[in-house]
Amino acid sequence: AQKITQTQPGMFVQEKEAVTLDCTYDTSDPSYGLFWYKQPSSGEMIFLIYQGSYDQQNATEGRYSLNFQKARKSANLVISASQLGDSAMYFCAMREGPGNNDMRFGAGTRLTVKP
Amino acid sequence: EAQVTQNPRYLITVTGKKLTVTCSQNMNHEYMSWYRQDPGLGLRQIYYSMNVEVTDKGDVPEGYKVSRKEKRNFPLILESPSPNQTSLYFCASSFKNSYNEQFFGPGTRLTVL
Numbered sequence: 001a002q003k004i005t006q007t008q009p010g011m012f013v014q015e016k017e018a019v020t021l022d023c024t025y026d027t028s029d030p031s032y033g034l035f036w037y038k039q040p041s042s043g044e045m046i047f048l049i050y051q052g053s054y055d056q057q058n059a060t061e062g063r064y065s066l067n068f069q070k071a072r073k074s075a076n077l078v079i080s081a082s083q084l085g086d087s088a089m090y091f092c093a094m095r096e097g098p099g100n101n102d103m104r105f106g107a108g109t110r111l112t113v114k115p
Numbered sequence: 116e117a118q119v120t121q122n123p124r125y126l127i128t129v130t131g132k133k134l135t136v137t138c139s140q141n142m143n144h145e146y147m148s149w150y151r152q153d154p155g156l157g158l159r160q161i162y163y164s165m166n167v168e169v170t171d172k173g174d175v176p177e178g179y180k181v182s183r184k185e186k187r188n189f190p191l192i193l194e195s196p197s198p199n200q201t202s203l204y205f206c207a208s209s210f211k212n213s214y215n216e217q218f219f220g221p222g223t224r225l226t227v228l
Contacts, residue, residue, distance in 0.1 A: 006157075009155075033214030035216055037219075043203065043221065043222045044219065044222065045205060045207075045219035047216045047217075047218075050214070050216055052214055091157060093158075095214055097212065097214055101146045101163070101209070101211050102148075102160060102163065102173070103207075103217055104160075105150075105157040105158040105159075106157050107155055107156060107157040108157050
């Protein structure tokens with residue numbers, strides 16, 4: 001069974017600094033996709049970044065990058081140059097597949113950016 | 116605009132009063148899913164559907180029903196709500212059999228008194 005672990009319930013970071021949010025996963029399927037979503041206080045789920053298990057390079061999307069260490073089964077989200085608007089809950093998720101469509105989520109990390 | 120819509124966004128009800136939360140998507144997605152979000156537990160899947168007339172249980176299906184009569188709609192039904200179903204509910208959709216991200220609705224905050 002899939003399992004996603006986010007060990008940091010809460011994190012603080014100073015504005016303009018970089019922060020890493022941890023995510024480890026457990027799967028026996030060689031094919032899977034890893035996702036990060038942001039949930040601001042307004043409640044909506046915003047897709048941030050995706051990493052495929054066969055991708056050779058770490059995914060990047062603007063200030064977001066995914067530090068993918070396949071052997072360690074970790075998929076940490078790195079946010080560079082934090083902004084006040086980055087304060088939110090962040091969820092790591094995984095989809096095995098392509099036949100399994102279910103997406104499993106970690107418990108989330110609440111990030112607070114300090115001015 | 117490509118989107119997933121949910122209604123209502125907020126609902127306060129009483130124990131035992133049947134309710135339906137609607138979900139609709141305009142992206143022609145085959146796969147649709149319902150989640151509930153509770154503090155410290157992340158999002159847990161309630162039910163999912165691979166296509167019209169095809170539904171299956173997720174991790175926490177007790178007390179919920181769904182139907183998929185049309186591709187775009189996937190309503191969540193609570194026939195006899197109880198206080199432990201107080202939660203934030205999300206509908207999501209995506210193409211099936213791919214690694215695509217799921218698109219989420221705005222969420223429905225349900226309180227059962």
